[in-house]
Amino acid sequence: YLTSADPTVKPALDFRYFTDPEGYDAATIVAGFKAARKIAQQAPFSDWIKREVAPGPKVTTDEQLSEYGRRAAHTVYHPAGTTKMGDVSKDEFAVVDHTLKVRGLKGIRIADAGVFPEMPTINPMLTVLAIGERAAEMIAEAHGWKGMEKQKL
Numbered sequence: 001y002l003t004s005a006d007p008t009v010k011p012a013l014d015f016r017y018f019t020d021p022e023g024y025d026a027a028t029i030v031a032g033f034k035a036a037r038k039i040a041q042q043a044p045f046s047d048w049i050k051r052e053v054a055p056g057p058k059v060t061t062d063e064q065l066s067e068y069g070r071r072a073a074h075t076v077y078h079p080a081g082t083t084k085m086g087d088v089s090k091d092e093f094a095v096v097d098h099t100l101k102v103r104g105l106k107g108i109r110i111a112d113a114g115v116f117p118e119m120p121t122i123n124p125m126l127t128v129l130a131i132g133e134r135a136a137e138m139i140a141e142a143h144g145w146k147g148m149e150k151q152k153l
Helices: 024-040 062-072 125-142
Strands: none
Touching: 024 062
């Protein structure tokens, strides 16, 4: 979300990790730590690993693992599909229409991986660039640009 009207100020990102009331995120991170530890104790990994660095051997209880996970969790992936594209008049979950315009707002479009229906199997950079290019075309066309047509004299 935006924290300033200044376009040079980066937006704040809140992926809402560990906010689900059922505690699924916390249980998943604890289970993940436990599974990683079991894997690390088996050959061939155990032949190469001298000691656990993080979260560390002193972190043993579910509560400690959960607390460490909450502090250390961040995304290194490519969040996508967070702003569904669809018929905003019929689909209550659609955030943007087919022209990338945000429901209920004027002059705002989303041109990033948020509009992906599914994550591509490759790095999303090229697909994001294509969406950005198309968004630029749609914005220019909305302001009278005729495209790359040859102009008649």
